[in-house]
Amino acid sequence: MSEAFIEVxxxxxxxxxxxxxxxxxxxxxxxLVTTIVGKSGMGKSVFLKCLAGIVEADGGEIRYAGxxxxxxxxxxxxxxxxxxxxxxxxxxxSLNAFENVALPLLxxxxxxxxxxxxxxxxxxxxxxLADSLERYPGELSGGMQKRVAFARALVTDPELVLxxxxxxxxxxxxKFGIFDLxxxxxxxxxFTALLVSHDIPEVFQISDRVAWLDGGRIRFFGTAEELESxxxxxxxxxxxxxxxxPHRKVQTFGGKS
Amino acid sequence: xxRTVGRSALGAISELGEFSLFSxxxxxxxxxxxxxxxxxxxxxxxxxxxxxxxxxxxxxFTGLVLGLQLYYTLVKFGSEGVLGMAVSLTLIRELGxxxxxxxxxxxxxxxxxxxxxxxxxxxxxxxxxxxxxxxRGFLVAPRLxxxxxxxxxxxxxxxxxxxxxxxxxxxxxxxxxPGVYWKGVFQSVEWSDVRGGFIKSLVFxxxxxxxxxxxxxxxxxxxxxxxxxxxxxxxxxxxxxSSVLVLASDYMITSLLL
Numbered sequence: 001m002s003e004a005f006i007e008v009x010x011x012x013x014x015x016x017x018x019x020x021x022x023x024x025x026x027x028x029x030x031x032l033v034t035t036i037v038g039k040s041g042m043g044k045s046v047f048l049k050c051l052a053g054i055v056e057a058d059g060g061e062i063r064y065a066g067x068x069x070x071x072x073x074x075x076x077x078x079x080x081x082x083x084x085x086x087x088x089x090x091x092x093x094s095l096n097a098f099e100n101v102a103l104p105l106l107x108x109x110x111x112x113x114x115x116x117x118x119x120x121x122x123x124x125x126x127x128x129l130a131d132s133l134e135r136y137p138g139e140l141s142g143g144m145q146k147r148v149a150f151a152r153a154l155v156t157d158p159e160l161v162l163x164x165x166x167x168x169x170x171x172x173x174x175k176f177g178i179f180d181l182x183x184x185x186x187x188x189x190x191f192t193a194l195l196v197s198h199d200i201p202e203v204f205q206i207s208d209r210v211a212w213l214d215g216g217r218i219r220f221f222g223t224a225e226e227l228e229s230x231x232x233x234x235x236x237x238x239x240x241x242x243x244x245x246p247h248r249k250v251q252t253f254g255g256k257s
Numbered sequence: 258x259x260r261t262v263g264r265s266a267l268g269a270i271s272e273l274g275e276f277s278l279f280s281x282x283x284x285x286x287x288x289x290x291x292x293x294x295x296x297x298x299x300x301x302x303x304x305x306x307x308x309x310x311x312x313x314x315x316x317x318f319t320g321l322v323l324g325l326q327l328y329y330t331l332v333k334f335g336s337e338g339v340l341g342m343a344v345s346l347t348l349i350r351e352l353g354x355x356x357x358x359x360x361x362x363x364x365x366x367x368x369x370x371x372x373x374x375x376x377x378x379x380x381x382x383x384x385x386x387x388x389x390x391x392x393r394g395f396l397v398a399p400r401l402x403x404x405x406x407x408x409x410x411x412x413x414x415x416x417x418x419x420x421x422x423x424x425x426x427x428x429x430x431x432x433x434x435p436g437v438y439w440k441g442v443f444q445s446v447e448w449s450d451v452r453g454g455f456i457k458s459l460v461f462x463x464x465x466x467x468x469x470x471x472x473x474x475x476x477x478x479x480x481x482x483x484x485x486x487x488x489x490x491x492x493x494x495x496x497x498x499s500s501v502l503v504l505a506s507d508y509m510i511t512s513l514l515l
Contacts, residue, residue, distance in 0.1 A: 054383045083387060090384035092376075104388040107395075109291045156388075 004066075005030040005192055006051075006160065011060030013043070013050055020046050022216030024060065028160070033186060033193040035203050038213035039238065044196040045087065047213065048162050051194070052084050082160040087168050089149040091137040097124065097144075098133040101151045108156070123151045127181070143174040150181055154189065163195040175199060179206050200242035201228070212238070279393070279474070280467045283401060286394030296395070300403030304365045304466070308411055311364050312357050316415040319356055320422020323347060328427050337433055341441025344423035348416050349446060349454045355507050357415040358461035361408065362499045366469035369400055370495040373473025374488035382474070397470045401463065408462030409455045416454065453514045460506055465499040472498075 004027055011024040020043035028034055036044045049055040051062065061068055083104075091100050098120055105116045124130060127147045137145055146166065153161050163182065167175040179199075183206040186193055197203040204210065204224035212220035212227065212235060220227055220235060227235065287293065323344050331337045373396060376382055385392040420442060428435040472479055472495035479494075480487035 049383070052383075052387050054386055084384070086380045086384060088379060090380040092381055104390070107291050107388065107390045 004028075005064070007063040007066075008051070009061045009063065011047070011050060011062070012058045013046055013055065014058055019216050021050065021057070021060075024213075024216075024218055026211055026218055026221065028192055028194060029209070030192055031186075031190055032208035033182065033195065033206055034209040034211060035195040035197055035207040036211045036213050037197065037200060037203070037238075037242070040198070042213050043216060044213055045164050048084075048164050048194065048196055052082070052162055054084075081156055081158045082162065083153040083156055083158040084162045085149050085153040085164065085166050087165040089137070089145050091145060091148060091152075093137055096134050096136050097129060097140065097148045100137070100148055101155050104152065104156050120151075120155060123155055124148075127151055142169055143177065146170065146174070146178055147181070150178070150185075154185055154191075157189065158191050160192045160194070163193060163197075165196050165198065167197065167199055175202065179203065182206055198242070200239065204228075214238070276467065276471050279397075279471050280401065280463070283393040283397040283470075286391040287398030287402065288394075289391065290394045290398070293399075296399040297402055297406075300399035301406050303369075304361065304400070304403050304407040305410065307368065308361045308364045308407070309414070311360050312411045312415050313418050315356060315360050316353075316418035317422045319352060319415075320344065320348070320419030320424075321426045322422075323352070323419065324423035324426030325431075327423075328431050328433065337427075338437050339441055340423070340427045340433055341438040342445035343441075344427070345416075345420050345442040345446050346450060348419045348423075349450045351507070351511070353416040353419065354412050354454050354457035354461060355503060357412040358408065358458065358465060358503045359500055360415075361404075361411060361462075362465045362469070362496055362503070366465050366499055367492050367496050369466065370469040370473035370476075370492040371488055373397075373470060374476035374491050377474065377476050378484060378488060393474070397474060400470055401466055404462035404466035405459055408458040412454060412458040453510075456514070457507060457510050460510060461503050464502050464506060468499045468502065469495040471495075 006028040008024055008026040008028075011021055012019070013021040024047060026034075036047065038044050046055060050057040063069060092103070095103065101124060102116050102120045105111050105119065106113075111119070121130070121133065124133060127150065129144060129147055129151070132140060132144060132148075137148070140148065150166070153163075166182070167178050170178065179202065182193060182195070185191075186206075195203065195207070201224070204227075207224050210220070210222065210224045210227050211218050214234065220230065220232065228239065230236070287296075290296065324340065327343045327347075328337055328340055331340055331343065373382075376396065382392045382396070385395055424435065424438050427433045428438050472491045473488075476488050476491040477483075480490045482490050
């Protein structure tokens, strides 16, 4: 049985006159994968960044265990371990794959260098990157860079992982690979995941909950099945447009957890 | 008209305040970082190694030109014997710190501004926030402190190479007695001259690398342009403002020291 984990209430953000988030209410349940879908430019990534404390919200509240909370990672007394996988990976060009993944552990000072080495090598080995420890991001393929970013997001044993379009720029096979990884490691480590994705309907396969963001608000929240069987004309139109995008190929998903 | 001037003045004061808070905040954040010595060493390598060659080359040619110009001026008054003194004092007090700073800004400052701007655009700065790492302490402070180490060292190298350049043009090319040249150097240069040059180089280091890192770090806010053009504009402004500030602060420090 999942419990309330993060509660977002009336979250607002505007840029000039453009109200991007106009009162977001969302509950994230512990251990579940929640996916935010919606048209481009509707503020999905902004919402994720507000949640992470990268972008300061204009109003509203985020609660953790019922108490007002900020996820800003720079807070030294941060009680919630969270990580963020960026759309373009945000890997440091001057650090190799090993150093990129080890960075949050080394900077936290909570682990010895031996522990860090063991943990990072183990994780990168699990992600088929054992031969690429010394390679720099510029020397890695797009899919390998995603896996390094994925490893960096998981290496701190986070309770909450925010994924901002984790499959952007990948071919269909690699996309399924990333979704497989999220599902597999969620099962393994038990983190709560919040995804932003355009990959409809593929992403529904790993999503326990789906939120549809439109016009600055969450217009739908429920399971993927409920979303797809819904009768709201806007939802139907959105799903049809997403599903029948001309460049989308029908694939079967092989890694549902 | 008055409103425009007032708005500009308020903008400049606000910018100065923001820059001061940024620089001091970065230095404070550095002492909360792990592996501080490693980061400082990387910063010293970035600025020092990047600029050593250009500072030496410019120093050599500055000394050569200075030797030539001063020799032909002094010889008119029969005073070519003071060439060593004129070259060394001009360099150590004034030209060395200023030209070395301008070279470092062009070589390392511009690279830092653009690197930080790209890291901002690429969300690497945001990534540090999410990892609980203060980006100012991680990316900015090591460079600022490295500047305080490297600027005096590179200025000293510039001065030495340039004084040697003056010797090459004065004694080797124009046949001034080497003993006269070096005696002039050793007898005229005092500790207060060297100290003044070092004070200037420290101030230049803090100001220039501070501005370059500030402009790069806030490339997304300080430029009206976005993306690569924004980074390019931020870098250009960083270099221009750093160069102007080197010359302006040079005048102020010289006024205070004399």
